[in-house]
Amino acid sequence: xxxxxxxxxxxxxxxxxxxxxxxxxxxxxxxxxxxxxxxxxxxxxxxxxxxxxxxxxxxxxxxxxxxxxxxxxxxxxxxxxxxxxxxxxxxxxxxxxxxxxxxxxxxxxxxxxxxxxxxxxxxxxxxxxxxxxxxxxxxxxxxxxxxxxxxxxxxxxxxxxxxxxxxxxxxxxxxxxxxxxxxxxxxxxxxxxxxxxxxxxxxxxxxxxxxxxxxxxxxxxxxxxxxxxxxxxxxxxxxxxxxxxxxxxxxxxxxxxxxxxxxxxxxxx
Amino acid sequence: xxxxxxxxxxxxxxxxxxxxxxxxxxxxxxxxxxxxxxxxxxxxxxxxxxxxxxxxxxxxxxxxxxxxxxxxxxxxxxxxxxxxxxxxxxxxxxxxxxxxxxxxxxxxxxxxxxxxxxxxxxxxxxxxxxxxxxxxxxxxxxxxxxxxxxxxxxxxxxxxxxxxxxxxxxxxxxxxxxxxxxxxxxxxxxxxxxxxxxxxxxxxxxxxxxxxxxxxxxxxxxxxxxxxxxxxxxxxxxxxxxxxxxxxxxxxxxxxxxxxxxxxxxxxxxxxxxxxxxxxxxxxxxxxxxxxxxxxxxxxxxxxxxxxxxxxxxxxxxxxxxxxx
Numbered sequence: 184x185x186x187x188x189x190x191x192x193x194x195x196x197x198x199x200x201x202x203x204x205x206x207x208x209x210x211x212x213x214x215x216x217x218x219x220x221x222x223x224x225x226x227x228x229x230x231x232x233x234x235x236x237x238x239x240x241x242x243x244x245x246x247x248x249x250x251x252x253x254x255x256x257x258x259x260x261x262x263x264x265x266x267x268x269x270x271x272x273x274x275x276x277x278x279x280x281x282x283x284x285x286x287x288x289x290x291x292x293x294x295x296x297x298x299x300x301x302x303x304x305x306x307x308x309x310x311x312x313x314x315x316x317x318x319x320x321x322x323x324x325x326x327x328x329x330x331x332x333x334x335x336x337x338x339x340x341x342x343x344x345x346x347x348x349x350x351x352x353x354x355x356x357x358x359x360x361x362x363x364x365x366x367x368x369x370x371x372x373x374x375x376x377x378x379x380x381x382x383x384x385x386x387x388x389x390x391x392x393x394x395x396x397x398x399x400x401x402x403x404x405x406x407x408x409x410x411x412x413x414x415x416x417x418x419x420x421x422x423x424x425x426x427x428x429x430x431x432x433x434x435x436x437x438x439x440x441x442x443x444x445x446x447x448x449x450x451x452x
Numbered sequence: 453x454x455x456x457x458x459x460x461x462x463x464x465x466x467x468x469x470x471x472x473x474x475x476x477x478x479x480x481x482x483x484x485x486x487x488x489x490x491x492x493x494x495x496x497x498x499x500x501x502x503x504x505x506x507x508x509x510x511x512x513x514x515x516x517x518x519x520x521x522x523x524x525x526x527x528x529x530x531x532x533x534x535x536x537x538x539x540x541x542x543x544x545x546x547x548x549x550x551x552x553x554x555x556x557x558x559x560x561x562x563x564x565x566x567x568x569x570x571x572x573x574x575x576x577x578x579x580x581x582x583x584x585x586x587x588x589x590x591x592x593x594x595x596x597x598x599x600x601x602x603x604x605x606x607x608x609x610x611x612x613x614x615x616x617x618x619x620x621x622x623x624x625x626x627x628x629x630x631x632x633x634x635x636x637x638x639x640x641x642x643x644x645x646x647x648x649x650x651x652x653x654x655x656x657x658x659x660x661x662x663x664x665x666x667x668x669x670x671x672x673x674x675x676x677x678x679x680x681x682x683x684x685x686x687x688x689x690x691x692x693x694x695x696x697x698x699x700x701x702x703x704x705x706x707x708x709x710x711x712x713x714x715x716x717x718x719x720x721x722x723x724x725x726x727x728x729x730x731x732x733x734x735x736x737x738x739x740x741x742x743x744x745x746x747x748x749x750x751x752x753x754x755x756x757x758x759x760x761x762x763x764x765x766x767x768x769x770x771x772x773x774x775x776x777x
Contacts, residue, residue, distance in 0.1 A: 199534050219506065222505070222506050226502060251508070362507050
């Protein structure tokens with residue numbers, strides 16, 4: 184395992200490469216989620232990366248600029264910057280693992296980033312866990328969380344600003360404070376306008392694991408990709424996951440299905 | 453690929469801290485300017501998290517400290533996050549890692565003084581570093597300290613509050629029970645789910661991992677006594693709305709049971725207005741960094757840290773500490 188800084192157009196990004204002792208059979212770049220979900224999942228996914236390393240899979244975990252150990256402030260972070268940083272991470276992984284098949288893995292916001300970037304960097308495979316398919320609903324959820332925090336953790340009788348006021352601030356070009364991080368108007372507008380599903384990664388093998396309760400929007404997107412000749416395997420899994428409740432560890436069925444799929448795809452060549 | 457990065461006069465360096473079969477991954481912030489004395493701040497993260505922390509609290513702290521002329525070191529515990537291997541760490545592991553990191557920090561930066569800055573469980577670990585003066589630290593900054601054993605939790609338990617009795621008491625105190633009773637019919641499925649989870653938590657807490665939980669509770673239980681015994685400079689920081697403040701006031705040190713106020717040099721106490729457990733807003737973070745730097749700066753000149761916000765601290769009576777220095 185090696186921790187290092189690498190660069191995206193001069194901006195310092197942090198990465199950790201888990202490299203098996205033997206020649207890896209696959210390299211995966213992990214695209215992490217945003218905000219609190221990144222923090223709450225960090226230990227779990229670093230542990231999974233270590234387990235994958237033992238199974239002969241190299242993993243590059245990295246932090247987008249303005250998050251974690253990477254340089255920049257949270258106000259500089261946006262959907263496009265996350266995509267650009269992911270491309271830089273893939274280039275870094277390709278340099279380090281020349282000749283090894285490469286994949287992108289992402290969960291929640293990271294899965295949406297991975298889906299967008301896949302059509303540009305053409306990995307051999309793409310694994311998505313519960314991507315954000317409705318950015319507007321996701322943003323509403325983030326803003327609602329901030330209000331919930333005021334009511335619960337700060338034990339306020341009422342919220343200081345309403346969700347509508349927060350949206351107005353963003354639309355007026357101001358950053359808002361999201362649990363101590365800045366959520367920028369650029370991020371807000373990019374996410375609302377982003378359509379990562381518009382450019383299907385034709386020729387890339389895709390595994391898409393959704394939560395059972397996500398329902399139609401994700402399934403519709405997956406069907407659309409199928410229609411344009413993307414080899415996609417979409418599965419809805421009835422499992423409680425840590426970003427909704429607080430079970431310890433990783434979602435067992437998500438990891439099992441992913442490991443089995445990776446093995447199967449590799450065996451097929 | 454680089455393991456070092458510089459900007460605005462300060463350097464951030466990725467380091468591997470030798471620790472037997474469990475080397476620790478760390479980030480070292482070297483100062484932007486040379487202070488009169490080489491003072492380092494070891495940052496000990498909360499619970500079972502990572503060295504950048506929620507809303508990058510530890511990154512920002514490390515950067516602010518290095519801009520203020522301090523060295524700062526953050527690290528991941530053994531077998532977690534960016535450190536090698538994987539392990540369900542115990543409290544003793546965390547303590548051993550902090551000692552290792554402290555020794556490494558002192559030697560690699562040739563420090564003349566070391567302060568330990570901890571958040572939540574990290575503050576509990578920092579308090580334990582004063583046990584038997586084995587590490588010779590020069591001061592403590594303890595934020596949202598876990599000092600009440602009833603607040604103990606483990607990742608194996610899904611971080612749930614494992615003390616069901618306390619959970620029920622707290623729920624009772626929070627009130628509106630009549631309203632809740634009236635709404636049972638409408639919210640039956642919600643209550644069924646909550647009761648189911650409570651049952652699972654209770655069984656887990658009392659059957660499988662009890663030994664580690666008991667050890668953790670015992671370690672947290674000792675914090676009050678350790679604070680009472682510690683003679684070095686100490687700053688306690690709480691968020692006004694954080695439960696650890698209420699628990700410290702009501703359960704750990706009611707009526708100054710620990711005798712903190714009677715010490716020759718009582719701990720300094722700062723309560724950050726509207727503050728929560730991890731100081732998760734711009735204003736709280738700004739205040740936290742200001743308070744920390746103001747308190748630590750005298751150390752660079754060989755002086756004892758000074759209390760920075762005595763009115764609020766005493767007003768809330770956390771330690772019932774006198775204001776006079």
